[in-house]
Amino acid sequence: MEITRFAPSPSGLLHVGNARTALINFLYAKKHKGNFLLRIDDTNASNTSKEFCNAIFSDLRWLSIEWKDLIFQSKRTQIYKHFAQYLISIGKAYPCYETKEELEQHRQLCLVNKLPPKYNRASLKISQDKIKQYEKEGRNPYYRFKLDNVKLEWNDLVRGNVSIDTTSLSDPVIIKEDGSITYLISSVIDDIEYSISTIIRGEDHITNTAIQIQMMQAIGKQIPQFAHISLLRFQDSKISKRVGGHDIQSLKNKITPLVLTNFLSQIGTSDNVTLYDSVDQLTQHFDLRKLSTSNTQYDSTTLARLNKQHLKLLSYSQVQSLLNNKLNISEKFWDCISGNVSYINDIYLWHDIIYVKPVQHSITLDQHYLKQTVELLPEKITETTWKEWSENISKVANQNGKELILPIRVALTGLTHGPSIAKLLQLMTRDEIVDRIQIQIAVTQNKTEG
Structure with missing residues (x-):
């Protein structure tokens, strides 16, 4: 049976790159x-927190990622x-006594x-007398795994044949001076004990794979089988405040989870990103062999386009569920703005514009024309108000x-852009419409007098 795993460290928020690895x-x-395992790399207590751990759980569940087993390395x-x-x-492991200064x-x-900065195995050559001297000085040994100097090859499920010459690598540390175990060896032991059959991770771990195979x-x-996926490359030179950062938390109020799972699992393939209706449907079309070894571009423009497409297709009840009771909206409101929403937080923006106050602007408007529009506004606001109002304005003005x-x-x-005015008017009272136009008349008049 296929068993995969995702092993984040709770030292920060879940990044889209990590989320993509988990999703794949x-x-x-x-x-x-098969089964998917979640393993929390929390052995470094000074660099991890329960809050970040809970955030990882929340983010993965939000992406509809479910795990069979949960493992804490600290236990x-x-x-x-x-x-x-x-x-x-x-x-296969030996004690070393060099200080950090000596290694540097x-x-x-x-x-x-x-020359390559490779460890020279000096500790294998020191005498017992020298070891006793170090111990008297208070030096505690750390331990390195002794690599075989060979060329290691494996058939990578994404990259094909991979070859690493371990003669160029330093013997990795597996036990620190304080007796704590390093990630390299603890990860190997977990993968063995939990029968991980396929290890899928970033291409930055290729060298680690050669070490861990030994x-x-x-x-x-x-x-096990190995698959090394390309890392994400960001096209945006700057992180957009509106779109948010590249951690899942900052995207939750902007992008729908279904869009993000579709996007993250399909970028890096030769296929165009398709918006599948469910994780089950996405699974049916998923193929690890489609992943490219070339750079995977994280294009926020494509993500926004997919999100807008998805939001436009949502029913009123689906949007209510998406808002999770954080904002109560009417069906008429959603029908009005749905075509002008690219991100979830745009719903909040339009709610404020329509029910609180307009966005501040610097456009100078013709106050005479605005006065005419007020005079011509029908007494009752109905579905036909805009048709009647615009026809009257056209004739008179x-x-x-x-x-x-x-x-x-x-x-x-x-x-200067937005929903249909015909639908917009139906969300406001006549007094509200008049008040907003009167305010603009006053603003324009102040500018003129100023």
Whole structure:
């Protein structure tokens, strides 16, 4: 059975890149009728928090990602130490005594001599007397895993044949001076013990994979399949305040979860992003082999287009559910603004414009024309009000098209674009319409007198 996993560290908010990795792992397991595990890398207590952990849970659930098992690495410390001791006992891990300063000196010397800054295994050559001296000085050993200097190859499910020459790599640290276990070895042990069959992660882990394959071989366990997906590249030179940042929390009030799951799981393929109606439907069309090894572009313009397309298709009840009781809107209100909403928070914006006050603007309006529109406004506001009003304005003020519509739109909303005025009028009382136009007349008059 296929078993995949996602292993975030609760040291910050879930980023769209991490969310994409989680989503691809989840869809791959679901596609193959397998299990998806969530593993929390919380071994570094000083750098993690319960709040970030809960935020990760919330964000994954929001994206409809469900997990079969939940694992906290902080609760498995003794298991990691047991396996680390086993590697020491078979000679695959060895103690080291260099200080950080000494290691840095060696690194700088390598760079000066134009050599790769690789650890030189000096601790394998020190005598027992020297070790005793270090211990008297209060030096605690840290431990490195001894790599075999070989060329490692594997068939990557995304990248095809991958080859890493481990002779160019430093022996990785698996136990720190304080006795804590590092990510490299704890991850291997978890993947072994939970029978992870396919490890899908970012291309920045390719070198780690070569190291971890050797660790698995040393422990004597079966090697899982690996798939290394390309990292996200952001086209936006700056993060838009309106669209938000690149963490899931900042997108929740803007993008619908269904749009984001469709977007994140399909970018990086040769296919155009298609808006599937459900996660089940998305799973049916998901194919890991479609993922490209080239840079994956995170294009916020495409994301916004998909989101607008999806929001426009939502029914009134679906929008109410999406707002989660944070804002009560009428069906007539949604019918009015639905074609002018790109993001969820646009619903709040239009609610404020229509029911609170227009957006501030610097457009100078013709006060004589506005006075005429007030005089010609019908007494009752109905579905036919705009037709009657605009026809009267056209006859009396001799205005048509943009010249007729724009001043009224700006007076009512503060914007030069927006919903149908015919529908907009039905959301306001006659007094409210008159008041907004009168305010614009006063503003224009003040500008003229000023």
